Amino acid sequence: MAANLEKLVEELSALSVLEAAELVKKLEEKWGVSAAAPVAMAAAAAPAAAAEPVEEKTEFDVIIKEPGPKKIETIKVIRQLTSLGLGEAKALAETAGGKVLSAVGKEAAADAKKKLEEAGAVIEVA
Numbered sequence: 076m077a078a079n080l081e082k083l084v085e086e087l088s089a090l091s092v093l094e095a096a097e098l099v100k101k102l103e104e105k106w107g108v109s110a111a112a113p114v115a116m117a118a119a120a121a122p123a124a125a126a127e128p129v130e131e132k133t134e135f136d137v138i139i140k141e142p143g144p145k146k147i148e149t150i151k152v153i154r155q156l157t158s159l160g161l162g163e164a165k166a167l168a169e170t171a172g173g174k175v176l177s178a179v180g181k182e183a184a185a186d187a188k189k190k191l192e193e194a195g196a197v198i199e200v201a
Contacts, residue, residue, distance in 0.1 A: 135184035136201050137176040142168040143195030152194045156187050168196070 090098065103109055137156075142149040146168060153164040153175055167173045175198075176187050188198045 133180065134178040135176075135181060136174050136178065137184050137187045137191070138199045138201060139168060139173050139175050139191065140171055140197040140199055143197060145195040148194035149191060149196040152190050152196075156190070 087095075087098075139149075139153075150161070150164045150168045153159065153167055154161065156175060157164065157167075159167065167175060175191065176184065179187070184200045188200050191198045
């Protein structure tokens with residue numbers, strides 16, 4: 076029987092992709108099964124490295140949308156984060172779409188957003 080299996084493997088290896096697909100369809104019909112589920116499970120079990128790598132964003136901008144009702148608190152936080160002067164921080168707080176921080180790491184952006192939102196500002200991290 077081992078010789079028959081070897082012969083079968085050799086014959087199947089010689090099939091083209093279209094012939095192999097046709098064989099799968101015929102076996103599914105004959106046996107009343109679907110090869111799609113095991114293939115999907117095998118693909119899901121494949122290591123993540125085999126998947127196409129997705130670049131994770133590493134630099135973020137912290138953008139002010141509105142200074143909020145406590146503009147003075149927002150200005151203070153902007154000054155702490157950027158070391159800008161009072162006039163520059165005030166102008167930045169009043170500029171919708173102004174970048175408080177540019178090209179910072181994920182943690183720094185999240186920390187700045189948290190501090191500015193606690194001061195009442197509306198912030199976007201992009």
